[in-house]
Structure formats: C-alpha cells, structure tokens
Amino acid sequence: MIPGPLDPPARLLMGPGPISAYPSVLRAMSAPLVGQYDPFMTSAMAETQELYRGVWNTANEATVLIDGTSRAAIEAAIVSLVRPGDRVLVPVFGRFGHLLAEIAERALAEVHTIETDWGQVFPASVIEEAIVRVKPTLLALVQGDTSTTMNQPLEDIGDICRRHGVLFYSDATASLGGNAFDADAWGLDAATAGLQKCLGGPSGSAPITLSPRAVEVVTARRRIEAGIREAGDTSSADFVRSNYFDLAMILEYWGPRRLNHHTEATSMLYAARECARVLLSEGRDEVVARHALAGRAMLEGVRGLGLTVFGDVAHKMNNVVAVEIPDGVPGDAARAALLADFGIEIGTSFGPLHGRVWRIGTMGYNARKDAVLTTLVALEAVLRRFGARVPVGGGVEAAAGVYAGAA
Known part of the structure; x- marks a missing residue:
C-alpha cells in the first residue's frame, strides 16, 4: 500500500534541538x-x-x-x-x-x-x-x-x-x-x-x-x-x-x-x-539578548515550579536549561505525556545525566514569551499528574515576572 502525503503532527520543539524552524x-x-x-x-x-x-x-x-x-x-x-x-x-x-x-x-x-x-x-x-x-x-x-x-x-x-x-x-x-x-x-x-x-x-x-x-x-x-x-x-x-x-x-x-x-x-x-x-535582520546582539531573556524566563519558571537546576548556572548557555527530575516522577513517561497531550517536546540527557535531568530549550524561533509560558503551563500540569507537588501557577508567574522586568 502506498502511504499518503507527509502530514507531520503539530509540535512545539522545546528540547535541546532540533527546534521549530x-x-x-x-x-x-x-x-x-x-x-x-x-x-x-x-x-x-x-x-x-x-x-x-x-x-x-x-x-x-x-x-x-x-x-x-x-x-x-x-x-x-x-x-x-x-x-x-x-x-x-x-x-x-x-x-x-x-x-x-x-x-x-x-x-x-x-x-x-x-x-x-x-x-x-x-x-x-x-x-x-x-x-x-x-x-x-x-x-x-x-x-x-x-x-x-x-x-x-x-x-x-x-x-x-x-x-x-x-x-x-x-x-x-x-x-x-x-x-x-x-x-x-x-x-x-x-x-x-x-x-x-x-x-x-x-x-x-x-x-x-x-x-x-x-x-x-x-x-x-x-x-x-x-x-x-x-x-x-x-x-x-x-x-x-x-x-x-x-x-x-x-x-x-x-x-x-x-x-x-x-x-x-x-x-x-x-x-x-x-x-x-x-x-542579521533582527541584529546579532539583539538575537543573543532575546535568547538570554527567554533563557532567564525559563530558568526562573522552572525554579518557580520548585525544580532544581543542574550545573553551574553562571556558565549556563542562554538557550537551554537542565532540571533535575523530581523524585517519584517517571522521567520518560512524563516527557511522553507532555508530547502526547500538549504537543510539546523536551529532552532527556546522556551518560551520567541519563534519567536524571530534563533539558528544556528556548532557541531560535522558540526563544519567545508565548513558547516559554505555554511550556511551563504544560509542564506544571504533567508534573501534577505524576504526583509532584508544585506551586499553582508558580512557573508562569516567575517567568512572566522576568519578561515584565525587561519591558
């Protein structure tokens, strides 16, 4: 049987790459x-x-x-x-x-x-x-x-x-x-x-x-x-x-x-x-600043959900953050639920970090406010489903505060 034309599902790619073009x-x-x-x-x-x-x-x-x-x-x-x-x-x-x-x-x-x-x-x-x-x-x-x-x-x-x-x-x-x-x-x-x-x-x-x-x-x-x-x-x-x-x-x-x-x-x-x-049309420095702002918003957003950030944050890239998977939350199952129910992809990791952290990206076209806030809303819902106790609206509130402070 000959398959039909390609019809990829709508996805918001918020992992470590590839991202939404x-x-x-x-x-x-x-x-x-x-x-x-x-x-x-x-x-x-x-x-x-x-x-x-x-x-x-x-x-x-x-x-x-x-x-x-x-x-x-x-x-x-x-x-x-x-x-x-x-x-x-x-x-x-x-x-x-x-x-x-x-x-x-x-x-x-x-x-x-x-x-x-x-x-x-x-x-x-x-x-x-x-x-x-x-x-x-x-x-x-x-x-x-x-x-x-x-x-x-x-x-x-x-x-x-x-x-x-x-x-x-x-x-x-x-x-x-x-x-x-x-x-x-x-x-x-x-x-x-x-x-x-x-x-x-x-x-x-x-x-x-x-x-x-x-x-x-x-x-x-x-x-x-x-x-x-x-x-x-x-x-x-x-x-x-x-x-x-x-x-x-x-x-x-x-x-x-x-x-x-x-x-x-x-x-x-x-x-x-x-x-x-x-x-270059937006401006090289302006694009870096946009990534830095989105990265700060996501960083504070995951902290607002009570999640622990991995690594030396002072040397973190602007465009991706790693968060410790909360105890009792099945990392792969939670990522699968985020994808299936919200169409949002975040990443797992490799080597000594496999199964320990999720990696959430804010890159390119997705280094923007609506993508950050949408991801945090969905992540909060999935964490709750798997039994994690997280502050209601804590992620969105923290991230929105970063954007408000930059306005």
Missing part, C-alpha cells in the same frame, strides 16, 4: 530549484557566505557551508586540519567533547583529553597548563554542550593558543546565534555549527569559518597531496583520506573558480541563507 526558513526551502552553476545559484552562495561572516563576526574569506549535519562540519574541520600523528587536545565537559575526541582519533591523531565534572567548565589556566604539557597541533573545544547546558568561555583561549603555536577550533553547534561568538576577536582558526538550534532551521547544513592560518594548513596539504598522488604514496601523513570532507576541495568549490566537488544541497542552502538573514 522560523516560518520564513520553511518557506525558503520550498523555493524552486536551479542548477548548481546557474547565476542565481552562485549569487545565492556568495550572499550566504557574506551573511555567515556576519553571523560568525569574522572577516574570514573561507566562510562556507558543509552539506550535512553539524557533525559533517566537525569532521571536515578535523580531518582537514589534522595529519595522522598530530597531537590534538580536547577538553571534555560533556558528551560532545567525547565526540570531538572520537573524530580526531578516526583522523589518526594522537588524542589527549582533560576532563571536568559535567555541569562545570574549564578555567583558561587549566587549558593552558594542558597545552604546555601536551604541546598539541590543535585544540578542539566545544563552546556550548547541550548534554550539560554549559557554555565554555572562549575569550582568552585564542591568545593562549597563539602564544603556544596551536590551532584553535571550536564546535559552536549548540551556541551560535543564541550566545556571543566573536570568531576574529577570540582568535578562532576554525569554527563550525549547525542550523537546528539557535539559528532556527532544520538539520542538514553546517556553517564553517576558517582563518587564513587554517586555510594555509589545508591548502598546503592539498599542494603536497598532488605530489603524493603522482608518486602513488597514499600512506603519507599529508594525504587527506576523506574526499567529501576535504576542505581544500570544498573551498575551491565555493571559491571564484567554482571547481566541481559535489552538487550543492540547494534547498538547504536556501534554508541556511534565510537563517542568517533572519538573524
């Missing part, structure tokens, strides 16, 4: 397709590059999209910047630090990690001590880790890396657009993200920006690789083993010569362009 992003994705070398297409690519320079707050010419989820951009950055045998240092404060370490291991790097408790971040001094000890080629550091909701400060890390001759890469998938990110001012050599969180789009396109120093690393490997291919020595450490994620080739595709590498994912390009356009 901006309506204009969904409209952009339905625009007609054009050929990959159509003047309209190449113009849209150039516009998208310039828009994301504004999003990243950078002058980097090498600012492009990777066709794939945010993990595709992470892999492209690491496999292109790291030679087999290079030392890579990964400070781990949540699940996604472990992901960076795994990808670096697959790139045949010598991976070194330092760890801190989930719910904490690293002081810059601790990272510098590890750099001095390990002497890495690359520091790979998550900015915002949704598994813990923590936002690692990056402001001082670039200077540390420069002093010690280390490339500095950050995964900003969960944080870009909802938290400050200043690629040039902070000395980033590479940074990657995805659309499905604060940027307010669907998963499937991944912005990346590379400093001139990083571009020189990937293009130098490209030049050396040409000689490797002629010699037939594919065991060389300079040989980039991925074709799809070879940034030197991708930059040539996005560059003025438009050398064919793959067929650009047209509808995702449209989505990425619109995500950036929406953000």
Whole structure:
C-alpha cells in the first residue's frame, strides 16, 4: 500500500534541538530549484557566505557551508586540519567533547583529553597548563554542550593558543546565534555549527569559518597531496583520506573558480541563507539578548515550579536549561505525556545525566514569551499528574515576572 502525503503532527520543539524552524526558513526551502552553476545559484552562495561572516563576526574569506549535519562540519574541520600523528587536545565537559575526541582519533591523531565534572567548565589556566604539557597541533573545544547546558568561555583561549603555536577550533553547534561568538576577536582558526538550534532551521547544513592560518594548513596539504598522488604514496601523513570532507576541495568549490566537488544541497542552502538573514535582520546582539531573556524566563519558571537546576548556572548557555527530575516522577513517561497531550517536546540527557535531568530549550524561533509560558503551563500540569507537588501557577508567574522586568 502506498502511504499518503507527509502530514507531520503539530509540535512545539522545546528540547535541546532540533527546534521549530522560523516560518520564513520553511518557506525558503520550498523555493524552486536551479542548477548548481546557474547565476542565481552562485549569487545565492556568495550572499550566504557574506551573511555567515556576519553571523560568525569574522572577516574570514573561507566562510562556507558543509552539506550535512553539524557533525559533517566537525569532521571536515578535523580531518582537514589534522595529519595522522598530530597531537590534538580536547577538553571534555560533556558528551560532545567525547565526540570531538572520537573524530580526531578516526583522523589518526594522537588524542589527549582533560576532563571536568559535567555541569562545570574549564578555567583558561587549566587549558593552558594542558597545552604546555601536551604541546598539541590543535585544540578542539566545544563552546556550548547541550548534554550539560554549559557554555565554555572562549575569550582568552585564542591568545593562549597563539602564544603556544596551536590551532584553535571550536564546535559552536549548540551556541551560535543564541550566545556571543566573536570568531576574529577570540582568535578562532576554525569554527563550525549547525542550523537546528539557535539559528532556527532544520538539520542538514553546517556553517564553517576558517582563518587564513587554517586555510594555509589545508591548502598546503592539498599542494603536497598532488605530489603524493603522482608518486602513488597514499600512506603519507599529508594525504587527506576523506574526499567529501576535504576542505581544500570544498573551498575551491565555493571559491571564484567554482571547481566541481559535489552538487550543492540547494534547498538547504536556501534554508541556511534565510537563517542568517533572519538573524542579521533582527541584529546579532539583539538575537543573543532575546535568547538570554527567554533563557532567564525559563530558568526562573522552572525554579518557580520548585525544580532544581543542574550545573553551574553562571556558565549556563542562554538557550537551554537542565532540571533535575523530581523524585517519584517517571522521567520518560512524563516527557511522553507532555508530547502526547500538549504537543510539546523536551529532552532527556546522556551518560551520567541519563534519567536524571530534563533539558528544556528556548532557541531560535522558540526563544519567545508565548513558547516559554505555554511550556511551563504544560509542564506544571504533567508534573501534577505524576504526583509532584508544585506551586499553582508558580512557573508562569516567575517567568512572566522576568519578561515584565525587561519591558
């Protein structure tokens, strides 16, 4: 039997991502397709590059999209910047630090990690001590880790890396657009993200920006690789083993010569362009402030329900909060009831936090007052159903107070 047309249920996605996309992003994705070398297409690519320079707050010419989820951009950055045998240092404060370490291991790097408790971040001094000890080629550091909701400060890390001759890469998938990110001012050599969180789009396109120093690393490997291919020595450490994620080739595709590498994912390009356009039209600082306000409202709202917030709140991302599941409340069943009865999705967590916390997001299109208050009303009702004693209207009252105070 042939199924009918897609008819997804109405959902308010208030988890750690993906989130509900901006309506204009969904409209952009339905625009007609054009050929990959159509003047309209190449113009849209150039516009998208310039828009994301504004999003990243950078002058980097090498600012492009990777066709794939945010993990595709992470892999492209690491496999292109790291030679087999290079030392890579990964400070781990949540699940996604472990992901960076795994990808670096697959790139045949010598991976070194330092760890801190989930719910904490690293002081810059601790990272510098590890750099001095390990002497890495690359520091790979998550900015915002949704598994813990923590936002690692990056402001001082670039200077540390420069002093010690280390490339500095950050995964900003969960944080870009909802938290400050200043690629040039902070000395980033590479940074990657995805659309499905604060940027307010669907998963499937991944912005990346590379400093001139990083571009020189990937293009130098490209030049050396040409000689490797002629010699037939594919065991060389300079040989980039991925074709799809070879940034030197991708930059040539996005560059003025438009050398064919793959067929650009047209509808995702449209989505990425619109995500950036929406953000910059509102104003980068204004969007961060909107996320900060919605995040404060949700934080005080869950506290108003008597829930305990997980982690170091002083270093929490603007766009997601983790709350301890009350004793006696079945976490998964309560989340299922919230989805089935109210059409609202919140998240569970991973590793040591699995079954211990819920993660509630206020991102992109959903970083707004009505979404926050609706979620708190529904959460209160579900908590009561499962026997939790919570203040009547406490969540909405606390959150509304935050909004009133900001008016």
